[in-house]
Amino acid sequence: MIKVTYIDHAGTAREIEVEEGVDLMDVAVDNLVPGIDGDCGGVAACATCHVHVDPAWQDKLPPMGEEEDAMLELADDRNENSRLACQLKASPELDGLILHTPIGQH
Amino acid sequence: MNETVVIIGGGQAGAQTAVSLRKEGFSGAITLVCEEPVLPYQRPPLSKTYLAGELPKERLFIKPAAFYEKAKIDLLLGVRVNAIDTQQQRLALDNHQSLPYSHLVFATGGRVRPLHCPGIEHHHVHYLRTLADVDAMHDKFKPGKRLVIIGGGYVGLETAAVAVKHGLEVSVLVARPTALGRVTSKVVGQFFEQVHRSAGVNLQSNTDVECLQGNNEEVVLTTRGALLSADLVVVGIGLLPNVELAESADILCEDGINTDQYGRTSIANIYAAGDCANHPNAIYKRRMRLQSVQNAIDQAKTVAASICGKNKPYIQIPWFWSDQYDLKLQTAGVNTGYDEIVLRGDPETRSFAAFYLRAGRLLAVDAINRPAEFVAARNIINKNLVVSAARLSDESIAAKALASPQDTTSPT
Ligand SMILES: Cc1cc2nc3c(=O)[nH]c(=O)nc-3n(C[C@H](O)[C@H](O)[C@H](O)COP(=O)(O)OP(=O)(O)OC[C@H]3O[C@@H](n4cnc5c(N)ncnc54)[C@H](O)[C@@H]3O)c2cc1C
Numbered sequence: 001m002i003k004v005t006y007i008d009h010a011g012t013a014r015e016i017e018v019e020e021g022v023d024l025m026d027v028a029v030d031n032l033v034p035g036i037d038g039d040c041g042g043v044a045a046c047a048t049c050h051v052h053v054d055p056a057w058q059d060k061l062p063p064m065g066e067e068e069d070a071m072l073e074l075a076d077d078r079n080e081n082s083r084l085a086c087q088l089k090a091s092p093e094l095d096g097l098i099l100h101t102p103i104g105q106h
Numbered sequence: 107m108n109e110t111v112v113i114i115g116g117g118q119a120g121a122q123t124a125v126s127l128r129k130e131g132f133s134g135a136i137t138l139v140c141e142e143p144v145l146p147y148q149r150p151p152l153s154k155t156y157l158a159g160e161l162p163k164e165r166l167f168i169k170p171a172a173f174y175e176k177a178k179i180d181l182l183l184g185v186r187v188n189a190i191d192t193q194q195q196r197l198a199l200d201n202h203q204s205l206p207y208s209h210l211v212f213a214t215g216g217r218v219r220p221l222h223c224p225g226i227e228h229h230h231v232h233y234l235r236t237l238a239d240v241d242a243m244h245d246k247f248k249p250g251k252r253l254v255i256i257g258g259g260y261v262g263l264e265t266a267a268v269a270v271k272h273g274l275e276v277s278v279l280v281a282r283p284t285a286l287g288r289v290t291s292k293v294v295g296q297f298f299e300q301v302h303r304s305a306g307v308n309l310q311s312n313t314d315v316e317c318l319q320g321n322n323e324e325v326v327l328t329t330r331g332a333l334l335s336a337d338l339v340v341v342g343i344g345l346l347p348n349v350e351l352a353e354s355a356d357i358l359c360e361d362g363i364n365t366d367q368y369g370r371t372s373i374a375n376i377y378a379a380g381d382c383a384n385h386p387n388a389i390y391k392r393r394m395r396l397q398s399v400q401n402a403i404d405q406a407k408t409v410a411a412s413i414c415g416k417n418k419p420y421i422q423i424p425w426f427w428s429d430q431y432d433l434k435l436q437t438a439g440v441n442t443g444y445d446e447i448v449l450r451g452d453p454e455t456r457s458f459a460a461f462y463l464r465a466g467r468l469l470a471v472d473a474i475n476r477p478a479e480f481v482a483a484r485n486i487i488n489k490n491l492v493v494s495a496a497r498l499s500d501e502s503i504a505a506k507a508l509a510s511p512q513d514t515t516s517p518t
C-alpha cells in the first residue's frame with residue numbers, strides 16, 4: 001500500500017492508503033476529500049482537480065504533459081508546484097506524497 | 107421551518123445540485139429521485155473509455171455511495187416522478203408514494219431522439235444515452251461484427267472510433283452533407299470525416315435510412331436504394347429535453363424548461379438545470395439550451411446558490427470535449443452566427459484550432475490537440491478582448507500570449 005496525504009487550505013490532513021496505479025483525483029473523490037471535484041472524470045479537461053504538490057516530492061513526479069500544462073492555466077492559484085491530480089498515479093516512489101488543495105477550490 | 111429540496115433526475119446536474127446545496131450550507135432535507143436504478147454517473151465515458159472496456163463501472167459514478175450517506179442526501183433510485191401538484195407542493199411517484207417539497211429542481215435531462223423508420227424496433231437496433239444502453243449492446247460489440255451507426259454527431263463518431271479500434275467493421279450514415287453539421291463548422295466536420303475514413307470507417311454523408319429489415323442474425327438497412335447489412339445498429343441522432351412533466355405543471359417551456367439566469371423557472375421555488383434547461387446567456391445575449399457536463403455542473407451550482415438565497419447568476423463560457431482516436435477536441439464558446447473562421451495550424455498535421463469570429467470578436471474555438479489555444483480562447487472571450495485574425499493564425503506568437511491584453515494592441 002502507498003500512503004498519500006491530502007491537506008486542505010485550513011490545514012486538515014487526510015492520510016489515505018491507496019493501491020499502486022490509481023489516479024490521485026479518483027482517490028480524493030472516493031475518500032470525500034474536499035476541494036477536488038474532478039468534473040471531467042479525469043481526462044485533463046476541467047482543472048477542478050488542481051493540487052499543489054509538496055516541494056519535497058517535485059523530483060519524483062512524472063513530467064507534466066503539454067495538455068496538463070495548458071489546462072493548469074485555468075486554475076486559480078497556479079504556482080510552480082501545481083499539478084492536476086488526475087494526471088498523477090500512485091506509485092511506490094510516491095509513497096508518503098503530500099498534496100495541498102488550493103483555497104480557490106473550496 | 108423545515109425546508110425540503112427535491113431534485114428530479116440524478117444525472118450530472120441533479121447530483122451536483124445536491125452536492126452544491128450542502129457546500130452552500132443548506133441544512134434541510136435533500137431527496138434526489140431518479141428513474142435510472144443506479145448511483146448518479148458520468149455519461150461521457152459511455153461512448154469513450156467505458157464502451158472500450160477500459161473503465162470499470164464503479165469509475166463512472168460521480169460520488170461513491172458513502173458520500174450521499176455522509177451528506178444526508180436521500181437517493182430514491184429506480185423511481186419516477188409522475189406528476190406535480192404545484193399548489194400543494196407535492197410530487198406523485200410511480201411507486202405510489204407522494205413527496206412534499208419546499209423547493210423543486212428539474213434535472214430531468216433528455217432522452218434520445220427516436221428515429222422513425224420502418225423496422226427500427228428490431229432488437230439489434232440500440233440507442234446510446236444510458237449505462238443500460240451500453241451494457242445491452244455489449245455482447246454484439248465484438249471484433250469482426252458489422253456495426254452501422256446512424257447519425258454523425260459526437261456520440262456517433264466517438265462510438266465509431268472505439269469500435270474501429272476494437273476490430274469492428276464500421277459504417278456511419280450521416281443525413282446531413284457533413285458530419286458534426288449541427289455542432290460545428292464544415293472545416294472541422296470534414297476534418298473528422300477524413301480522420302474516420304482513413305481509420306477505415308465507411309462514412310456516408312447525405313444518407314438517410316429508408317427502412318430496416320431484420321431476422322435473428324442481422325439487420326439490413328436500405329439507404330438511397332443500396333443495402334447495408336449489420337450485426338448491430340446504433341442510432342445517435344440527438345436529444346429531446348425531458349420537459350413534459352414541467353409542461354404538465356404549467357411551467358413555461360420553449361426549447362427546454364425556461365429559466366432566468368439564476369436557474370429559476372416561471373413558477374416560484376421551482377428551478378431547472380442541465381440538458382433540460384433553457385437559459386438566457388449573458389455572454390451571447392440570447393436564450394440557449396446546452397448539452398454538456400460543464401453546463402450541467404455550473405447551472406446546478408447556480409440553482410443551489412439560489413435556493414440558499416445567494417444569487418450567483420450563471421455566466422460561464424460553455425466548454426465541451428470529445429475524444430476520438432488520438433484526437434482530443436476541446437470547444438470553448440458557442441459558434442452560432444459566426445461570419446469568419448480563422449485556422450491556426452494545419453488540419454493535415456492533426457493539430458489545429460478553428461477560431462470563430464463575428465464582426466471581429468471571438469465567439470468560439472474548436473481546438474484539436476491544441477489545449478493552449480482552447481485556454482487562450484476562453485481567456486479572450488472572458489476578458490472580451492479583440493484579437494485580430496492575423497494574430498490568431500500567427501504561429502510565431504505563442505498561444506498563451508494571444509490572450510495577453512498588451513499584445514492585442516501591437517500592429518498586425
Ligand atoms: C454518450 C454520451 C457522451 C457524452 N460525452 C460528453 C462529453 O464528452 N463532454 C461533455 O461535456 N458532455 C458529454 N455528454 C453530455 C453530458 O453527458 C450531458 O450534458 C449531461 O449528462 C447532462 O446531465 P443532466 O443531469 O442534465 O441530464 P441527464 O444526464 O440526462 O440526467 C437526467 C436524469 O433524470 C432522469 N429523469 C428524467 N425524468 C425523470 C422523472 N420524471 N423522474 C425521475 N427521474 C427522471 C433520467 O432518467 C436521467 O437519469 C455526453 C452524453 C452522452 C449520452
Ligand code: FES
Nearest residue numbers: 038042044047086
Ligand atoms: S479531473 Fe478534470 S482535469 Fe483532472
